[in-house]
Amino acid sequence: MSKKFVMALDQGTTSCRAILFDKDSNIVGVAQKEFTQFYPKAGWVEHDAEEIWSTQFGVIAELIAKTQINPEDIASIGITNQRETTVVWDKNTGKPVYNAIVWQCRRTTAICDELKARGLEQTFRTKTGLVVDAYFSGTKVKWILDNVEGARERAEKGDLLFGTMDTWLIWKLTAGKVHVTDYSNASRTLMYNIRDLKWDTELLEALNVPASMLPEVRPSSEVYGCTAPDNFLGHAIPIAGVAGDQQAALFGQACYEPGMAKNTYGTGCFMLMNTGDKLFDSKNGLLTTIAWGLDGKVEYALEGSIFIAGAAIQWLRDGLKILEAAPDSEYFAGKVQDTDGVYMVPAFAGLGAPYWDMRARGAIVGLTRGTTKAHIIRATLESLAYQTKDVLGAMEADSEIKLQALKVDGGAVANNLLMQFQADILGVPVDRPQVIETTALGAAYLAGLAVGFWTSKEELAKRWKLDNRFENEMAEEKRAKLYGGWKRAVTRSMDWELED
Ligand SMILES: Nc1ncnc2c1ncn2[C@@H]1O[C@H](COP(=O)(O)OP(=O)(O)O)[C@@H](O)[C@H]1O
Numbered sequence: 001m002s003k004k005f006v007m008a009l010d011q012g013t014t015s016c017r018a019i020l021f022d023k024d025s026n027i028v029g030v031a032q033k034e035f036t037q038f039y040p041k042a043g044w045v046e047h048d049a050e051e052i053w054s055t056q057f058g059v060i061a062e063l064i065a066k067t068q069i070n071p072e073d074i075a076s077i078g079i080t081n082q083r084e085t086t087v088v089w090d091k092n093t094g095k096p097v098y099n100a101i102v103w104q105c106r107r108t109t110a111i112c113d114e115l116k117a118r119g120l121e122q123t124f125r126t127k128t129g130l131v132v133d134a135y136f137s138g139t140k141v142k143w144i145l146d147n148v149e150g151a152r153e154r155a156e157k158g159d160l161l162f163g164t165m166d167t168w169l170i171w172k173l174t175a176g177k178v179h180v181t182d183y184s185n186a187s188r189t190l191m192y193n194i195r196d197l198k199w200d201t202e203l204l205e206a207l208n209v210p211a212s213m214l215p216e217v218r219p220s221s222e223v224y225g226c227t228a229p230d231n232f233l234g235h236a237i238p239i240a241g242v243a244g245d246q247q248a249a250l251f252g253q254a255c256y257e258p259g260m261a262k263n264t265y266g267t268g269c270f271m272l273m274n275t276g277d278k279l280f281d282s283k284n285g286l287l288t289t290i291a292w293g294l295d296g297k298v299e300y301a302l303e304g305s306i307f308i309a310g311a312a313i314q315w316l317r318d319g320l321k322i323l324e325a326a327p328d329s330e331y332f333a334g335k336v337q338d339t340d341g342v343y344m345v346p347a348f349a350g351l352g353a354p355y356w357d358m359r360a361r362g363a364i365v366g367l368t369r370g371t372t373k374a375h376i377i378r379a380t381l382e383s384l385a386y387q388t389k390d391v392l393g394a395m396e397a398d399s400e401i402k403l404q405a406l407k408v409d410g411g412a413v414a415n416n417l418l419m420q421f422q423a424d425i426l427g428v429p430v431d432r433p434q435v436i437e438t439t440a441l442g443a444a445y446l447a448g449l450a451v452g453f454w455t456s457k458e459e460l461a462k463r464w465k466l467d468n469r470f471e472n473e474m475a476e477e478k479r480a481k482l483y484g485g486w487k488r489a490v491t492r493s494m495d496w497e498l499e500d
């Protein structure tokens with residue numbers, strides 16, 4: 001009997017999703033559940049890897065129950081994940097030695113400073129395409145080995161394994177048989193040489209991380225192993241696609257040609273441009289990263305990583321409690337014509353591209369007696385668009401490509417006011433596709449291609465469908481004035497945190 005579905009597991013920063021796609025790329029069903037965020041100290045963020053596994057397993061079971069499909073009809077599983085988040089576990093017991101340290105966590109700022117003081121910044125940059133920043137996995141692994149009692153000895157004995165969330169989930173799904181990652185995830189660790197396609201001995205020595213902990217790095221589309229029946233409701237299904245969530249979204253948006261770009265508005269906001277086999281050395285604060293390994297080669301991308309985007313809206317909801325739900329931000333922002341000079345810089349986890357300031361912290365500036373809740377909500381929404389403009393400017397400068405339109409996706413692109421302001425402040429049309437779950441779609445495509453469920457990228461590219469194009473409606477003079485205000489606001493937030 002021919003298979004009917006591909007299942008994508010989207011392990012994001014705040015939730016786990018399982019999504020079932022049919023052959024026409026339609027969503028057949030979705031199950032999603034949030035998990036706990038731990039903030040043990042200012043600037044620190046952790047997840048419980050065991051809770052992530054149980055949440056992910058729970059949404060798989062829920063999806064199968066509610067769609068009433070026969071799991072035998074699933075051709076393959078694709079995994080996409082929050083990148084960089086680091087878990088270290090004991091291969092004998094399967095137990096993590098510490099909570100997973102999340103990509104947003106700033107605790108390794110001092111380790112980064114030390115690497116820079118040793119003059120290693122350029123070495124890391126050239127070999128990994130990244131900057132020395134607490135964002136990436138390498139310094140997080142070092143922190144765990146240095147700070148968890150007995151961890152270094154156990155790692156040196158070969159008992160501990162490292163993984164990002166893709167690796168952890170595959171290890172769990174296969175009941176401890178398979179310890180792998182894909183090129184796109186490896187390229188986010190600060191330990192992987194994106195030119196030689198190898199874990200880099202010099203970088204591992206600089207970070208003091210034993211090579212025995214590292215997963216095998218494989219292409220983004222191939223069968224890595226099958227689910228152990230006990231860990232997948234009684235069925236052995238091939239796990240056949242893996243990519244970091246931002247690279248998966250690039251794939252799901254069918255950005256298969258050099259020069260094609262997308263921007264994903266989730267917890268953070270990540271703009272990636274496909275650069276094919278070309279490795280750009282950014283002069284403007286962007287990262288060079290591996291887009292995917294496919295068809296016997298890797299392709300590269302330029303990336304602008306914005307740490308806080310939708311998370312700022314969540315903060316309005318959960319921190320300030322001035323919203324009941326994220327979508328209500330559109331209603332409140334629409335109650336005012338503009339922010340009346342208020343800017344919100346959501347540097348809660350420092351600033352990523354193009355500033356790379358680990359010590360920046362959030363700021364709201366331009367407040368007057370006339371400032372209302374609506375102005376603050378609007379300023380927060382607009383901060384997503386301004387940060388995107390910062391990154392697009394850097395990307396156009398690096399690539400010397402002027403974007404004709406920006407493809408967008410992710411939860412926050414449902415917000416029409418945000419999308420219109422984005423087009424206005426960029427002066428470039430913004431294209432929202434019908435499927436905004438492009439991260440999961442990309443993972444499904446990679447997994448489907450590996451098992452012949454789909455046959456080619458060309459076939460997949462034809463399925464991309466526009467929902468709405470937002471055209472620029474703002475005069476250049478107004479755009480320049482507003483953006484000038486944003487740049488001044490950013491300077492107020494920078495280099496704020498003096499102590500670690
Ligand atoms: N209508 C909306 N307007 C603004 N922000 C929104 C809206 N809907 C969702 N969000 C924000 O988008 C994020 C959820 O998007 P999602 O793609 O699910 O993120 P992630 O995969 O990072 O968890 C949340 O941070 C939420 O605050």
Ligand SMILES: O=P(O)(O)OC[C@H](O)CO
Pocket residue numbers: 011012013014081082083084103244245246266267268269
């Ligand atoms: O969970 P998301 O969708 O915000 O993505 C997080 C990124 O992968 C971090 O690099």
